[in-house]
Amino acid sequence: MPAPTTFIQGELKRTIDDRFRVSLPPEMAQAVTDESGSTIVTKERFGCLSLWSAAEWQARQERGVDVIRSKIEAGAMDQRWGEVQRLGRLLSTRSKTVQLANRSRLLIPEGFREFLGVPAGGEIMLIGAVICVELWNPATWLEALTQDMPEFGSLFKELVV
């Protein structure tokens, strides 16, 4: 997998327009778009979506998917179709490939809107999470913050040291 090209950072508020479009600041847009112009949207947890450069994401995920594909071809899955089916189902809901209009505006796809839980015209938080960009429902963001913030110190130490 190619190492992330940039360290995505920043926190800002944006509004979703009536057509469920969000404009991303140029740095973020650029960071989550690959050469072919594709971006991956994934459901993270209720109230939070994340954006990834398609190339990077696929590198990560396709490695796994390729393994499964070759196992299927080799017949190694014959006893486990049910599980393959179940995993496939989850893969399908979890992520979707999109293109940003004008290389900067995201249309939140059907199915991800309810998950984010922000109505048309509502506000969201845009968070740079180093390796991806996250879209948060402001209420969920606040919760997560108050809950995670106390751990910041120890987490920082843990990852740095």
Place this chain on the structure above:
Amino acid sequence: MPAPTTFIQGELKRTIDDRFRVSLPPEMAQAVTDESGSTIVTKERFGCLSLWSAAEWQARQERGVDVIRSKIEAGAMDQRWGEVQRLGRLLSTRSKTVQLANRSRLLIPEGFREFLGVPAGGEIMLIGAVICVELWNPATWLEALTQDMPEFGSLFKELVV
């Protein structure tokens, strides 16, 4: 068995028309149709039907049947004729061969409609589950998701490793 030609993916909402027809997006339709134009519909669990390329389905099923046949021949089933018979019954009610109109429109067969539990004019979720396409009653889908999603990580690991 022929390996699946494509990795069926995607999640979308569709409505059933007043005659219990659903139009499938081209990729999905193509993926569940074999050269002779046949598709298999199966009852998966209440609130869920699935679609398979007929050729693949039959290949898979025959393999299972072969196992049973050889067990029968070996005398391993002598005490279990009742069960074999019951299995046979289930196999025949469980699935049905259909043709998609215009290579894309599915008529949900009589007997499968109640099983899906969506009325004419209602909505369904179409899910790509890698090796098949599933039709879900939206309510059931939501339940299944909230239940299965947490297992995603471990399931993924299990199948990939």
Place this chain on the structure above:
DNA sequence: TTGAATGTGGGTTTTGAGCCCAATACGATG
């Protein structure tokens, strides 16, 4: 044979995504 119910094949309408452009806000710079 006829009529109702069901399947089938178009047509039309409507919705929404993609694309583009205009108006505004904002910031930087001379």
Place this chain on the structure above:
DNA sequence: CATCGTATTGGGCTCAAAACCCACATTCAA
């Protein structure tokens, strides 16, 4: 302080696809 460039937002237009609707064919039963 004026001006220019860039970012953001809103809206209009177009096209494709989904939903809806109707007309015809087929089947089955009375």
